[in-house]
Amino acid sequence: MSIRFQVGVKSVAAVGLSLLLLTGLACSSKEEAKPAEAVIGVSLLNLSSEFIVMISESMEQRAGELGVELIITDAQRNAEKQVQQVESFIAQGVDAIILNPCEVEGSSPAVARAHEAGIPIVNVNSETRIEPSAFVGSHDEESARLAMEFIVQRLGGNGNVVMMHGYMGQAAQIKRAQGAREVLEANPGIRLLSEQTAEWDRAKAMALMENWIQSYGDQINAVFAHNDEMGMGALIALEQAGLKDRIIVASVDAIADALGAVSEGRLDATVFQDSVGQGRTAVETALKLSRGEGCEPEVYIPFQLVTLENIDQFR
Amino acid sequence: MQPGQASRLAEWISRYGLLLALVLLAGLLSCLTPNFATAQNLLIVLRQISINGILAVGVTYVLLTGGVDLSLGSVVALTGVVAAGFAHPGEYPVILAVLVGILAGSGCGLVNGLIVTRGKVAPFIVTLGMLTVARGLALVVSGGRPVSNLSSSFTVLGGGAIIGIPIPVLILCVVAFASHVFLKRTRPGRYIYAVGGNEAAAYASGINVTAVKTLAYAVCGGLAGLAGIVLAARITTGQPNAGIAYELDAIAAAVIGGTSLSGGVGGIVGTLLGALLMGVLNNGLDLMNVSSYWQQIVKGLIIVGAVWFDQKGRR
Numbered sequence: 039m040s041i042r043f044q045v046g047v048k049s050v051a052a053v054g055l056s057l058l059l060l061t062g063l064a065c066s067s068k069e070e071a072k073p074a075e076a077v078i079g080v081s082l083l084n085l086s087s088e089f090i091v092m093i094s095e096s097m098e099q100r101a102g103e104l105g106v107e108l109i110i111t112d113a114q115r116n117a118e119k120q121v122q123q124v125e126s127f128i129a130q131g132v133d134a135i136i137l138n139p140c141e142v143e144g145s146s147p148a149v150a151r152a153h154e155a156g157i158p159i160v161n162v163n164s165e166t167r168i169e170p171s172a173f174v175g176s177h178d179e180e181s182a183r184l185a186m187e188f189i190v191q192r193l194g195g196n197g198n199v200v201m202m203h204g205y206m207g208q209a210a211q212i213k214r215a216q217g218a219r220e221v222l223e224a225n226p227g228i229r230l231l232s233e234q235t236a237e238w239d240r241a242k243a244m245a246l247m248e249n250w251i252q253s254y255g256d257q258i259n260a261v262f263a264h265n266d267e268m269g270m271g272a273l274i275a276l277e278q279a280g281l282k283d284r285i286i287v288a289s290v291d292a293i294a295d296a297l298g299a300v301s302e303g304r305l306d307a308t309v310f311q312d313s314v315g316q317g318r319t320a321v322e323t324a325l326k327l328s329r330g331e332g333c334e335p336e337v338y339i340p341f342q343l344v345t346l347e348n349i350d351q352f353r
Numbered sequence: 354m355q356p357g358q359a360s361r362l363a364e365w366i367s368r369y370g371l372l373l374a375l376v377l378l379a380g381l382l383s384c385l386t387p388n389f390a391t392a393q394n395l396l397i398v399l400r401q402i403s404i405n406g407i408l409a410v411g412v413t414y415v416l417l418t419g420g421v422d423l424s425l426g427s428v429v430a431l432t433g434v435v436a437a438g439f440a441h442p443g444e445y446p447v448i449l450a451v452l453v454g455i456l457a458g459s460g461c462g463l464v465n466g467l468i469v470t471r472g473k474v475a476p477f478i479v480t481l482g483m484l485t486v487a488r489g490l491a492l493v494v495s496g497g498r499p500v501s502n503l504s505s506s507f508t509v510l511g512g513g514a515i516i517g518i519p520i521p522v523l524i525l526c527v528v529a530f531a532s533h534v535f536l537k538r539t540r541p542g543r544y545i546y547a548v549g550g551n552e553a554a555a556y557a558s559g560i561n562v563t564a565v566k567t568l569a570y571a572v573c574g575g576l577a578g579l580a581g582i583v584l585a586a587r588i589t590t591g592q593p594n595a596g597i598a599y600e601l602d603a604i605a606a607a608v609i610g611g612t613s614l615s616g617g618v619g620g621i622v623g624t625l626l627g628a629l630l631m632g633v634l635n636n637g638l639d640l641m642n643v644s645s646y647w648q649q650i651v652k653g654l655i656i657v658g659a660v661w662f663d664q665k666g667r668r
Binding site for chain 1: 386388389391393394397400401404488492496497498499501502512584587588589590592593594595635636639640642644645646
């Protein structure tokens, strides 16, 4: 009896505590009560990735300018969570949805639910199998093509390259590998010495590069990494081995650290993906659709190669 | 073979089974690839295992008490960004960044320990909670962005060397030696074994079980802080999403090294051998250019195989 009573008291206390926490959080996030132009639900791939944080910030900025209220949620790379978030947007009766898909197939049901509910849905940055009302983003293959073409040009069409893949099986990894291969096929003088994943991770990329230096040493002429984190890892490993002046490193994303390294003449090239352009355009497109105005089904935001020559435009 | 000889052989295997597995693996790799058994490559392997090694030494304390710490990877990220925040050039002396990082880590460990001992909540749950709390704190502290622009006196902790030996390796050696002596030769160290072996008996014989367990978690957290500092220094940035799943590698190293998941049995020497086995495997598979899909399969099989082989020897 007394044990049951204790358990009861404890669970009441726990529920009370969590309610208190929730109301505290809710109050702190609600600042003004002006009626918004439109309410847009946003489900993002992962708010612990720097690039997605940049998209999210530019969305909030543009929404502020347009008087749009955003409900931003983080799917933490989980497609199932993303579908649930979109379902709850529909239940809340939002005017439009912006989806930054976790997976091509796994996030498709989210798009289907929005279509069924008649709410316009805009995909930003990556694709789903089911077509959304509009797509805002870039074609990932192009980023790898730009970086690889830079390498080919710097090597004068002859030399050995190693490629660091992203997390195997993710859309960005597949497309960046595909873009790089297209350039390699067009340039038979360039040989792909080895390719391996470092899972987008700088520490893993350092270890992989150190191991490659042991296996191939002087034979490597250039490194292409699917993202800047890995590119920076390869760069640091090469610098520590005293090989950087002989080996070209190029990667994709133009994160702050990589831009710094390009301006210092350490990293040879990165590829700029316009997170600000993607975020702002996504909000604009979603607002247009919510008002029933037409828009392009695909708003394409191009990549740009960043080297020492044009770095000033990006900093 | 005579029974006497057989039992002597069994005893020998039981003492040196893991070492034997390691030697066999290294011998195999030396035959398969000429780049493995060079002094330079072996130093690289040591550098690559240093972070996992420090974490594994720390988690050995907790495993010996019969507990577990799942929060290590997140604590690595948190302490990395916190220490990096104090490591910008020309702001504070390096020692402060190091101290703050270690304190942040042992703070997390202390909280884990107090909730486990005072609150009587299962270590699995407490440290699982800390896994998400510390990751969240790392994101809050850093605003979701890597903390870059670190002073060279800080990054030397990850990239530098003294008389040819990488500093992370020296740190691991000091940590491992001190822990070995502490656990085997001091009274509090022996109490950790006693608590893990039979908590009720330890309590009955007057050991302050609460203090001993809390100490183990705090030391483990502090070493995770040290590992976070070495990682941030090695990759020259504090990253809020670094260290994901590092706790699994650390626990695996300790368990491969013969530390029991139910407490009371094991030690630092075994843990180091376990970390070394995993490091040699990573390095060797990269050197042999094994595809990344197959690497995962081979690693899993060899880890289970090594423990099986080891336990067979013990029986």
